[in-house]
Amino acid sequence: MPSIYLQTFGCQMNVADSNGLAHQAWSLGCTFTDAPEEADILILNTCAIREKAEMRVYSRLGQLKLIKRPQSKVLVAGCLAEKDRAVMRRKAPHVDALLGPRDYRQFKSLLAQWGVPTDLPPPQTPMRLPSAEDAPTLDAPLEYAHLRALVSITRGCEKFCTYCIVPYTRGPLESIPPAEIETQIRREIRCGAKEITLLGQNVNSYLYEGLNFAGLLRRLGCIEGLERLTFLTSHPHDFDREVVDALADVPALQPRLHLPVQSGSDDVLRAMARLYTLDGYLEKVAYFRERLPGWALTTDIICGFPTETESDFLKTLDLVQRGTFEYAFVFAYSARPGTPAATMEPQVPQHERLRRLQAVSAAQNERTRRFHESFLGETVCVLASGPSRKDRTRMAGKSGHNITVVWPKDGAHSASPTADVVVEQAQTWGLVGRVA
Numbered sequence: 001m002p003s004i005y006l007q008t009f010g011c012q013m014n015v016a017d018s019n020g021l022a023h024q025a026w027s028l029g030c031t032f033t034d035a036p037e038e039a040d041i042l043i044l045n046t047c048a049i050r051e052k053a054e055m056r057v058y059s060r061l062g063q064l065k066l067i068k069r070p071q072s073k074v075l076v077a078g079c080l081a082e083k084d085r086a087v088m089r090r091k092a093p094h095v096d097a098l099l100g101p102r103d104y105r106q107f108k109s110l111l112a113q114w115g116v117p118t119d120l121p122p123p124q125t126p127m128r129l130p131s132a133e134d135a136p137t138l139d140a141p142l143e144y145a146h147l148r149a150l151v152s153i154t155r156g157c158e159k160f161c162t163y164c165i166v167p168y169t170r171g172p173l174e175s176i177p178p179a180e181i182e183t184q185i186r187r188e189i190r191c192g193a194k195e196i197t198l199l200g201q202n203v204n205s206y207l208y209e210g211l212n213f214a215g216l217l218r219r220l221g222c223i224e225g226l227e228r229l230t231f232l233t234s235h236p237h238d239f240d241r242e243v244v245d246a247l248a249d250v251p252a253l254q255p256r257l258h259l260p261v262q263s264g265s266d267d268v269l270r271a272m273a274r275l276y277t278l279d280g281y282l283e284k285v286a287y288f289r290e291r292l293p294g295w296a297l298t299t300d301i302i303c304g305f306p307t308e309t310e311s312d313f314l315k316t317l318d319l320v321q322r323g324t325f326e327y328a329f330v331f332a333y334s335a336r337p338g339t340p341a342a343t344m345e346p347q348v349p350q351h352e353r354l355r356r357l358q359a360v361s362a363a364q365n366e367r368t369r370r371f372h373e374s375f376l377g378e379t380v381c382v383l384a385s386g387p388s389r390k391d392r393t394r395m396a397g398k399s400g401h402n403i404t405v406v407w408p409k410d411g412a413h414s415a416s417p418t419a420d421v422v423v424e425q426a427q428t429w430g431l432v433g434r435v436a
């Protein structure tokens with residue numbers, strides 16, 4: 001049976017898709033390897049969200065060309081396969097096939113074309129994926145990987161923010177039937193999952209036969225054995241009080257909300273076609289804070305969007321300095337060919353984008369550290385992700401707020417998937433403590 005090397009780039013959605021591809025291949029009897037030089041089929045599941053993500057994929061393709069066996073096949077899947085469909089043959093001629101995010105139903109027939117028999121009974125052994133560098137959940141050691149599961153609830157996106165490539169690579173919005181979502185969650189719980197993350201580009205636009213996202217949360221909250229539930233990503237335009245009320249009512253929901261603001265300037269928000277103003281965003285946050293005190297609010301911010309002036313940038317900086325967010329992912333704007341923003345004038349020079357990014361990150365780091373310090377002396381319940389990568393004598397995991405926590409490994413506790421950890425040190429990156 002052929003062996004497969006699978007490497008994932010990009011977001012959690014890609015990680016979930018990779019799991020789906022791996023499952024299809026496993027059901028045909030394929031095995032997995034973390035040695036690309038030995039694999040019969042090499043798959044890169046790729047990202048196109050920023051230019052840097054693309055460059056990493058092309059450089060990895062270049063490396064693989066040198067080490068792969070001459071007869072082995074290379075498949076590029078994911079957003080870059082869709083975006084660069086026309087130019088991939090020129091840029092990476094050794095790629096044998098492309099599958100965009102909407103093409104995964106053709107994966108088995110592609111494997112069949114490459115000589116994988118499709119008429120054998122399913123394998124008796126459980127699926128064992130080796131670690132893949134870029135995929136945090138696949139990366140977890142096998143004993144811990146099953147504790148977290150990603151479950152897609154929507155595919156695609158129709159918001160068309162002017163900077164974003166995703167609606168072009170992933171296509172229009174589709175909501176997955178609730179019964180299918182429930183079946184998958186039950187299956188993951190049977191396999192040992194403690195935490196389920198619901199995934200969608202904009203989960204708040206979920207709608208299936210009258211069931212909206214708030215209703216879906218309430219329905220999934222009743223699933224027996226579901227310990228921790230969380231979701232990514234919300235769009236502030238569609239995020240409303242009904243969802244906040246559901247968050248307050250479903251006990252399994254973890255105390256964190258990711259609500260990307262992107263900018264603190266109304267002019268920039270308009271140019272981004274984000275469909276809300278800063279005040280509109282803050283009003284929603286105020287209701288969230290009132291109903292859910294103690295939750296962590298995290299966000300995404302883009303620095304140096306075309307037309308962003310110094311005064312626009314200072315509004316974003318001020319928003320961050322006021323301590324609006326417990327954590328932020330801060331990005332420098334990257335022009336995506338074919339999106340409206342790519343041709344807006346004026347574009348902000350790269351060095352200026354980076355200067356703004358550094359200022360916003362530094363302000364956010366201050367706030368994040370203070371947030372982490374608020375846990376000193378407290379006991380936090382942590383879901384383990386395995387031995388710490390930096391220090392193998394320690395365990396690492398995530399608290400309900402999604403803060404990284406590390407603690408010394410000790411024989412008795414290290415096998416347990418959860419730990420109560422007394423926090424002794426707070427850093428910007430996370431918390432250090434000991435088992436209570």
Ligand code: 5AD
Nearest residue numbers: 163164260300301302331332333334
């Ligand atoms: N340039 C920079 N950042 C981007 N994002 C999406 N598209 C771009 C782009 N062209 C960021 C947004 C989004 C996150 C997933 O990536 O902040 O919320």
Ligand code: SF4
Nearest residue numbers: 010011047048049079
């Ligand atoms: Fe995920 Fe967007 Fe990257 Fe596609 S382009 S992998 S949807 S982050």
